[in-house]
Amino acid sequence: MVGFFGVLKLEENGRNVEQGGNAFDNTKNDDLNVFENEHIQLGLLGYLDQVDQPLIFGNNRYVLIWNGKIYNGKQLRQLLENRNYTFATTSDEEVIATLFLEYGVGSFREIRGMFSMIIWDKEEKKLYGARDPFGIKPLYYYDQESFLFSSEKQPITTYIGKLPLHEQALADYLSFQYVPPSVTLTEGILSLAPGHYFIKKMDKPVEKHRYFHATLKPVYGNENMIINRIQEALIDSVKVHLPAEVPSGVFLSGGIDSSLLASIARQIQPEIKTVSVGFEEEDYSELSIAQQTAEVLGVENISYTITPQEYIDVLPTVIKLLEEPLADPACVPLYVAAREASNYVKVVLSGEGADELFGGYNIYREFESLKLFNYIPNPLQRIIHWLSNILPDGMVGKSFLQRGTTPLNQRYIGNAKIFEEKEKELILVSKRSPRQSYLHITEELFAHVEGQHPTQQMQYIDIHTWLPGDILVKAERMTAAHLLDLRTPFLDKEVFEVARKIPVECKITDKTTKAILRKAATEFVPPHVVHRRKLGFPVPIRKWLREELVEWAKQIIHDSQTEDYLNKSYVKHLLEEHVTHKRDHARKIWTVLVFMLWHKIYIEDTEI
Incomplete structure (x- = not known):
């Protein structure tokens, strides 16, 4: 794993890439490794293993510079060798470089894996940036007096200094519970969308292009055939995601x-460990189920119980x-689970993407309950x-x-919907710019x-908003914080090719979600899991905000310096x-x- 930051110097400003690099957590990183010429500076910090980057190639x-993992490296290497390329190393970096020499920007769609990468063309003075198909790895950029790019947002703000808060992004955050993909809460700093690459030429606006579009195209077929394809794709995906001897x-x-x-991982790596976290409140904890599952599967389980005090700490x-x-x-x-896992393992598999691809959210069954409205005339509906x-x-x-x-x-705006537009008028006080x-x-x-x-429409919305904006952000950040290498076998191009062709009727029934995946899992997991209703990752916030965390919440509201943006009286009313x-x-x-806590940390510069 690496972190990178760079500057395409469109104007001389006396600053250098080390200023941005200082924003990385240097207690867990090697020294900044820098490439520089008169046009560009590239800075890279290596995590865990020493990485041979920046890599100079093509004569x-x-x-x-890049961050990620390729799962079809051997196949790509063989393909390129058949085209008379030779390799001096076994590294993913050399595969990417050689692939780019052969295919140019077409190389991005050939990669099976997770990545964010930057390629600088010295000859044409052209910068390329690319992000993996589903957005597992982040890539930020800032296109103003200089063009800045980074695997994290903070190095850009450290380099530039204070930037205004993006008020439209704040309004959207209050609806989605996250800042929707492609923008950030900091004016001017953008996030490259999943499945996209950019081209930045000197003194030209950045160009963005899509190389992968996650669309669903159902193909009706035999159910047993679909089940076999799911099983084969998942077994293969777990195999390539699970590193040997790590x-x-x-x-x-x-x-x-x-x-x-x-279950699949245990067949490949018998000593695989499992990690589970839960809470003292039984209605919100799945620890006992996870422990029971681990026992049936014959794998070691490391369990941890989170208290309300530890949660807010x-x-x-x-x-x-x-x-x-x-x-x-x-x-x-998820942070606590990653912390506990890091004491035992270097790589962790996680189930992100399964719900979006295979129809796992209960709201996906909503059309069944609303069918009767199809028979009501439009005037009466109004x-x-x-x-x-x-x-x-x-x-x-x-x-x-x-x-x-x-x-x-x-x-429908995604799996989470917090404030409706009318209520946002009550809580948002800033009128500095029109809001959409x-x-x-x-x-x-x-x-x-x-x-x-x-x-299918809901799945598409979630794949392009909820998945990269919420699910993958928290998974990638919480594991990276503990130097864990996150692997998400469901979010694999080959698994997606199977999932996208599954008809809705095979995914959703009047009784359950992920119906076809449950059938495919029958021979792998115990019955108490196959037929269990989805709970997600339940957290007792509802209960805590009526009991243990009430005074804490009041203090946060009182201390917060967010009056320019929020009506704190209305927030207090909600709490009451x-x-x-x-x-x-x-x-x-x-x-x-x-x-409010984010504002205190990043705007008020206050340690909590």
């Missing part, structure tokens, strides 16, 4: 995804590592919708009527899936209603608290 024409583990919850990975560190506010309560248990709007908030049936009479593309509704994020995405099955059981505002309150 001294190109320079490569201590490895699996994050094991009580769900089918991690259990399936653990760890939270500031987690927010700092994330660099952007992310109000997913599962970030902290009347029902009007009546639902005047019903009191929290009244049983209001949400059902509103959802049933609102088109999917006007109400959250639909500006999803309307273009819905245009790609118009007319498709509602579940939650504490007194008038409403369940846990997710809304948590979203605000995480932003």
